[in-house]
Amino acid sequence: xxxxQSFKMAWRSIAGKRGRSILTILSIFIGxxxxxxxxSVMEGMKDYTxxxxxxxxxxxxxxxxxxxxWDENGNSTGKDYFPDLYNYCNSISEYVLGVSPQGxxxxxxxxxxxxxxxxxxxxxxxxxxxxxxxPRSFYASDQYLIVNSYELAKGRNLTLLDIEDYxxxxxxxxxxxxYFFERMNPIGKKLLFNxxxxxxxxxxxxKGDGTEFNQNDNVILLPYTTRRVLGGEAPTEFQVQAxxxxxxxxxxxxxxxxxxxxxDNRTGGYNVYSESNWQQYENQYLTMIxxxxxxxxxxxxxxxxxxxxxxxxxxxxxxxxxxxxxxAIGAQKSSIISQFLxxxxxxxxxxxxxxxxxxxxxxxxxxxxxYHITIWPLPWVTAAALGLxxxxxxxxxxYPAWKAANLQPVEALxxx
Amino acid sequence: MARLIETKDVYKIYAEGxxxxxxxxxxxxxxxxxxxxxxxVGQSGSGxxxxxxxxxxxxxxxxxxxxxxxTDVKELSDKRLSRIRNKxxxxxxxxxxxxxxxxxxxxxxxxxxxxNIRYDQRFDMVKDALxxxxxxxxxxxxxxxxxxxxxxxxxxxxxxxxxxxIIMADEPTxxxxxxxxxxxxxxxxEFNQEGTTVILITHDNSIAAQxxxxxxxxxxxxxxxxxVKQ
Ligand SMILES: Nc1ncnc2c1ncn2[C@@H]1O[C@H](COP(=O)(O)OP(=O)(O)OP(=O)(O)O)[C@@H](O)[C@H]1O
Ligand SMILES: [Mg+2]
Numbered sequence: 001x002x003x004x005q006s007f008k009m010a011w012r013s014i015a016g017k018r019g020r021s022i023l024t025i026l027s028i029f030i031g032x033x034x035x036x037x038x039x040s041v042m043e044g045m046k047d048y049t050x051x052x053x054x055x056x057x058x059x060x061x062x063x064x065x066x067x068x069x070w071d072e073n074g075n076s077t078g079k080d081y082f083p084d085l086y087n088y089c090n091s092i093s094e095y096v097l098g099v100s101p102q103g104x105x106x107x108x109x110x111x112x113x114x115x116x117x118x119x120x121x122x123x124x125x126x127x128x129x130x131x132x133x134x135p136r137s138f139y140a141s142d143q144y145l146i147v148n149s150y151e152l153a154k155g156r157n158l159t160l161l162d163i164e165d166y167x168x169x170x171x172x173x174x175x176x177x178x179y180f181f182e183r184m185n186p187i188g189k190k191l192l193f194n195x196x197x198x199x200x201x202x203x204x205x206x207k208g209d210g211t212e213f214n215q216n217d218n219v220i221l222l223p224y225t226t227r228r229v230l231g232g233e234a235p236t237e238f239q240v241q242a243x244x245x246x247x248x249x250x251x252x253x254x255x256x257x258x259x260x261x262x263x264d265n266r267t268g269g270y271n272v273y274s275e276s277n278w279q280q281y282e283n284q285y286l287t288m289i290x291x292x293x294x295x296x297x298x299x300x301x302x303x304x305x306x307x308x309x310x311x312x313x314x315x316x317x318x319x320x321x322x323x324x325x326x327x328a329i330g331a332q333k334s335s336i337i338s339q340f341l342x343x344x345x346x347x348x349x350x351x352x353x354x355x356x357x358x359x360x361x362x363x364x365x366x367x368x369x370x371y372h373i374t375i376w377p378l379p380w381v382t383a384a385a386l387g388l389x390x391x392x393x394x395x396x397x398x399y400p401a402w403k404a405a406n407l408q409p410v411e412a413l414x415x416x
Numbered sequence: 417m418a419r420l421i422e423t424k425d426v427y428k429i430y431a432e433g434x435x436x437x438x439x440x441x442x443x444x445x446x447x448x449x450x451x452x453x454x455x456x457v458g459q460s461g462s463g464x465x466x467x468x469x470x471x472x473x474x475x476x477x478x479x480x481x482x483x484x485x486x487t488d489v490k491e492l493s494d495k496r497l498s499r500i501r502n503k504x505x506x507x508x509x510x511x512x513x514x515x516x517x518x519x520x521x522x523x524x525x526x527x528x529x530x531x532n533i534r535y536d537q538r539f540d541m542v543k544d545a546l547x548x549x550x551x552x553x554x555x556x557x558x559x560x561x562x563x564x565x566x567x568x569x570x571x572x573x574x575x576x577x578x579x580x581x582i583i584m585a586d587e588p589t590x591x592x593x594x595x596x597x598x599x600x601x602x603x604x605x606e607f608n609q610e611g612t613t614v615i616l617i618t619h620d621n622s623i624a625a626q627x628x629x630x631x632x633x634x635x636x637x638x639x640x641x642x643x644v645k646q
Contacts, residue, residue, distance in 0.1 A: 005529050016517045325513045328474055329527040329574065330502020332495050409474045413513065 006335075010343040014350075020311060025351040027307035028389055031300040032355025036377055036385045037362030038297055042290045044367050044375035049286070059248050060147070060274065061240040062102075063255060067268040080234040081262065082224065086141060088258045089240055095247035095254065098143030101224045101235035105137035107193040109220065111180040133215070135176035137193070139224035139235060145171075145204075147241040155187045155202035163223040171202035175218035191220070196229050198222065248274060301388070304351075305396040312344050312400035323404050324412025333405040340404050344397025345390045352389025356382055419486070420582065420613055421448040421471060426480035428466050428636070440466040441477070442636035448615065450581070452644060453608040455627035456617045463636040464617045465586055471615065472505050472584045473497045502530050506575030508585035512567040514559040514574075520546070521555040524574045531578065545577040546570075549603070565596035572603060582613045589623065601626060 014021045065081045082101055089099040108117040119134035138144070142158045145151065153174070162169055170191060177186040177200075186200045207216045224235055240255065242248040252272050259270040316323070323336060331339075360377055367375030377385075428441040440463045448454055456464050469475035470482060473489055482489050489497065501507075514523045524545055528538045546552040549569040559567050568588060575583055585604060589597030601623055608614045616627060624630050632640035 002532055012522075013517065321513075322515050322517070325515055326526065326530075327498070328472075328501060328507050328513070330498050330530045330578075332498040332530075334495075335530060410469050413474070413509075 006338050006342050007346070009339060010346050013343055014347060017315075020315070021347060021350075024308055024311050024347045025354055027311070028301075028304045028348050028351030028392060029355035029358065031297060031304040032352050032385050032389050033358035033362055034300055035294070035297040035388070036356060036359025036381060037366060038290070038293045039381050039384075040359070040363035040375050040377040041366050041370065042286060042293075043378055043381065044363070044371065044373060046286055048371050048373060059242045059245055061242060061248065061252055061255065062273045063099075063238040063240055063259070063270065064236055064273075065238070065259065065263055065268065065270045066236050069267050082141070082235055082238065084262055085238060085255075085259075086143075088255070092251065092254055095243055095251040097241040097243055098141075098146035099238055099240045100141040100144040100147045101139050102237040102239045103139045103224070103232075103235050105139055105193070105220075105222055105227075105230060106232060107137065107230050109135065109137060109180075110192045111189065114180050132179060133218060135173070135179050135218045135220055136215075137170075137220040137222060139227060140171075140221040141224060143241075144221055147239045150207060151205040153203045153205040154185075155200070157202055158221065158223050163225050166225050166228055167223060168196060168198045168226060168229070169201045169223065170198045171204060171221040172200050173204045173217040173219040174206045175214050176220050177203055179218065193222070193230055198226075242274075301392060305392045308344060308348060308393060309396040309399060312340065312397050313403070315343075316340065316400045316404040319404075320407060320412045320415035323407055324409055324415065327407070327409040328413060336405040337401045340401035341394055341397050344393040344401070346393070348393025348397075349386065349390045351393075352386045355389060356385050359385060418450045419447060420450045420452075420484070421446070422483040422486075423447075423470075423477075424481045424483075426467075426470065426477040426482060428463070428470065428475070429478045432478065439636045441470070443480070444633075444636070444638055446631065446638060446641070448613065449644075450613055451608070451611055453605070453614045453628045454616065455624035455630045456615065456633060457619070457621065457624045457630060458633035460619075462633045464633055466636075467633065468584050468586050468615065468617055472507060473500050474507075498530075502527055503578055504581050506578065506580035506583045508568070508572055508575050508583065508588045510587040510590040512559070512564070512571045512591075514567060514571055516559055518558075519555065520551070520557050520559070520562070520570050523559070523570060524577050527574060527578050541577050542573075545573040548576065549573040565592050565599070568592060568596075568600060572600070576607065580612070582615065583607060584615045586617045587619065588616070590619065597623070 063085065065085075067079075086099055089096045108115060110116065116134040121134075122132045140158060141163060142160050145157055150173075152171070155171070158169065158171055161167070172180075172186050172191075180186070180191065181189055186203050189200045190197045191200060192198075204217065204219075206214065208214050222230075227234075240251065242251045252274055256270075256272045259272065263270045326336065356377075360382075363375045363377050367373050423444055423446050426441055426444045427439065430436075430438040430440060442463075444463075444467060456467065458464050466475070470477055473484070473492075476490070484500065492500070507513075515526070518526070521542060524542045525538055528541055533541070542555075543552060546555055549572055551566060551569045551573065554562060554566060554570075559570070562570065568591075572588070583604065588604075589600050592600065597620075604614050604616060605626065614627075616623070618624050629644050630640070630642045631638055
């Protein structure tokens with residue numbers, strides 16, 4: 001008997017027993033819908049956390065290099081490792097996008113009467129929100145913008161030359177520009193850092209950080225070498241921006257290896273760290289939740305499967321006579337087996353389709369409730385749900401089908 | 417005529433060795449040649465259906481050999497036996513045994529489907545068989561919508577659709593009035609004249625009298641065999 005005929009036959013018997021068919025579909029669709037919802041929501045959640053991390057500056061490596069040597073004033077006498085680190089990072093640019101020191105500039109900044117000395121937070125009288133805060137200054141390399149995802153709106157970035165030649169220039173964020181210059185063009189203006197003149201050469205585009213007064217935009221960036229005039233220790237904290245999450249671990253181990261040869265462990269030490277460790281931990285946690293929920297869903301599927309087996313067994317009993325007739329007029333055992341397997345597979349496949357429908361609704365609703373995002377089930381999840389339900393039908397239909405095929409034709413014929 | 421069926425000392429014993437032992441067939445040896453019209457008669461419970469089931473490859477003897485065209489059916493796989501039932505034997509039962517959920521057309525089609533015959537060809541074969549039985553106009557009906565006689569015609573159409581070499585009919589007229597019964601018998605005679613071997617089980621002596629040969633069974637044994645009447 002050919003396959004098309006088998007499908008036609010299975011369809012006839014499914015359509016002929018509507019109540020029973022609906023029950024079978026019911027017993028499978030809940031499990032499938034649950035599995036789909038769980039998998040989709042988990043996938044959505046992973047995606048969501050991944051997004052959160054990339055907003056938080058994921059793929060970023062923090063490198064700290066510290067010295068155990070101090071002078072009589074208690075100042076660290078560590079050497080400036082940045083040029084070496086900079087050159088190394090730029091030599092592995094297939095993994096690394098940029099590197100920059102990370103450190104506050106401890107200086108009073110002023111422009112005319114506007115100064116950060118004793119500056120206070122100002123609050124909006126009506127709303128009570130922060131209206132303005134003193135800008136913060138950072139030592140930077142020419143790659144600071146890349147590392148911290150800034151973009152330039154106007155003027156120019158700090159250059160390698162600025163850094164090598166201690167040029168007293170700075171790049172300013174929009175909030176900070178507003179703080180000192182209000183609506184005036186900041187380019188070319190001169191800010192005083194502890195009385196030293198620094199010319200504003202560039203203005204950053206607003207980046208925002210979701211807070212009321214956008215701290216990320218309230219910044220001033222100086223060539224890190226200008227600490228020669230402003231004072232302070234050699235930078236010890238550096239940020240490295242890896243190209244992507246795949247490059248991150250490679251970059252980390254390369255940099256670690258490089259620093260091992262660079263830093264004398266008798267006078268200092270280093271640490272290469274990334275939030276991605278935490279990310280892994282998060283993912284493990286998610287995997288664990290998926291496993292627990294998946295286990296529950298699997299149990300519901302097994303229960304559904306047993307329901308199907310039960311219904312199929314009843315079907316076989318109900319149709320004993322028919323099986324006897326079919327055997328008498330020449331159906332082989334294999335024809336009977338495929339007839340019942342196809343029927344079970346089709347029924348469960350239909351249950352799977354209904355399950356996919358409700359699973360999609362479940363994913364959308366839960367995604368909205370839990371994360372306020374729209375989670376459409378992934379194509380592979382949908383395909384797997386359909387495959388799984390048909391598979392369940394075949395697995396749990398196989399015993400009833402086997403039983404049907406092995407009925408004694410004579411006995412089966414005698415049934416009523 | 418070539419030897420079609422040969423049984424050698426066939427037994428069918430239920431619950432053998434127990435107190436409830438039943439010898440449905442108790443050493444039956446019989447030969448049937450191609451083209452015969454054999455009536456098997458006997459009282460209820462004498463073993464007629466049991467014998468027919470074994471001859472029709474629906475059942476196997478407890479002991480003894482059954483050679484179909486010289487081949488011992490014991491040696492045949494389920495697949496081969498299914499093929500034999502499908503192609504070479506047409507069954508007709510007292511209770512018609514139509515599949516209730518299928519239409520007349522589909523019921524007659526069923527053995528042809530198991531033969532993998534193509535749809536258009538199948539359609540013609542079904543039509544021929546139904547027309548021969550004078551029931552072609554009912555092809556869309558379900559068995560429950562037909563009278564007993566009509567259902568038996570459909571069952572016969574199903575049996576002859578594959579053009580089998582043997583027709584085995586187990587009291588095909590048992591549930592019908594004598595007029596309808598005679599019609600059915602006329603069909604069987606016609607098929608026999610066309611060359612089909614017919615094995616007919618019946619209670620009715622007047623029907624048995626119309627066969628070329630009569631075999632009488634009692635308590636699982638053959639007690640009379642008229643042989644082929646010339
Ligand atoms: N599965 C079985 N288990 C036990 N005994 C059986 C079984 N099948 C048939 N028998 C017995 O075998 C004997 C022969 O039965 P069979 O059906 O062949 O009789 P029959 O001649 O066809 O009778 P009827 O004319 O009533 O149809 C009976 O005594 C019956 O009870
Ligand atoms: Mg009988």
